[in-house]
Amino acid sequence: GENVEQHPSTLSVQEGDSAVIKCTYSDSASNYFPWYKQELGKRPQLIIDIRSNVGEKKDQRIAVTLNKTAKHFSLHITETQPEDSAVYFCAAGYYGGSQGNLIFGKGTKLSVKP
Amino acid sequence: EPEVTQTPSHQVTQMGQEVILRCVPISNHLYFYWYRQILGQKVEFLVSFYNNEISEKSEIFDDQFSVERPDGSNFTLKIRSTKLEDSAMYFCASSEVRGVSEETQYFGPGTRLLVL
Numbered sequence: 149g150e151n152v153e154q155h156p157s158t159l160s161v162q163e164g165d166s167a168v169i170k171c172t173y174s175d176s177a178s179n180y181f182p183w184y185k186q187e188l189g190k191r192p193q194l195i196i197d198i199r200s201n202v203g204e205k206k207d208q209r210i211a212v213t214l215n216k217t218a219k220h221f222s223l224h225i226t227e228t229q230p231e232d233s234a235v236y237f238c239a240a241g242y243y244g245g246s247q248g249n250l251i252f253g254k255g256t257k258l259s260v261k262p
Numbered sequence: 263e264p265e266v267t268q269t270p271s272h273q274v275t276q277m278g279q280e281v282i283l284r285c286v287p288i289s290n291h292l293y294f295y296w297y298r299q300i301l302g303q304k305v306e307f308l309v310s311f312y313n314n315e316i317s318e319k320s321e322i323f324d325d326q327f328s329v330e331r332p333d334g335s336n337f338t339l340k341i342r343s344t345k346l347e348d349s350a351m352y353f354c355a356s357s358e359v360r361g362v363s364e365e366t367q368y369f370g371p372g373t374r375l376l377v378l
Contacts, residue, residue, distance in 0.1 A: 182365075182366070184369075191353060191372055192369045193369070194366055194368070197365075237304065249307040249310050249318050250307060252304045252307075253304060254303070
């Protein structure tokens with residue numbers, strides 16, 4: 149089955165700096181890669197996702213890149229703000245036929261210091 | 263904006279008791295999921311459900327677990343005989359369809375289950 153590794157487990161940056169979180173996946177059939185942000189005690193919220201037919205996607209300060217050959221994808225947050233502080237989870241899934249569950253990484257706790 | 267809702271927000275139970283966690287998916291969604299998150303750990307897939315049957319389940323989802331869509335709006339997770347290690351946050355999620363552009367899974371606020 150799919151296995152998702154996520155690094156680093158914790159990341160501390162100064163406000164205004166960039167943050168990068170990296171994930172690798174094992175199943176080459178995975179074709180959908182969402183990123184979720186989870187604030188303490190709250191539900192995971194989708195912040196961006198990418199599909200396997202795309203190499204990069206950007207939404208304002210957030211971007212995700214995907215390297216299918218190497219089976220890794222990354223989240224990039226530019227101009228970080230204190231409200232970006234949260235745990236970020238990457239996930240991988242296969243969409244096709246009757247499948248569709250997401251396998252999550254272990255999460256990265258991002259702290260943005262003012 | 264429509265949201266997935268879950269009840270109760272917190273549930274405390276004795277080991278060996280049955281619990282039912284309830285979810286109301288977004289109304290036009292067809293695919294439903296349960297995930298769990300043990301405190302401080304990652305989100306783990308339990309089961310997916312479509313067209314009134316289980317589509318896929320993980321090894322965590324053993325015979326103690328069952329899911330049901332008893333009516334047109336609710337989606338439930340039952341744990342027949344709870345164990346201490348079932349203590350976790352349980353998230354329900356739903357997605358509209360499975361396709362190229364509608365895979366997004368929307369998560370509910372979770373039910374925190376504590377087994378004593």
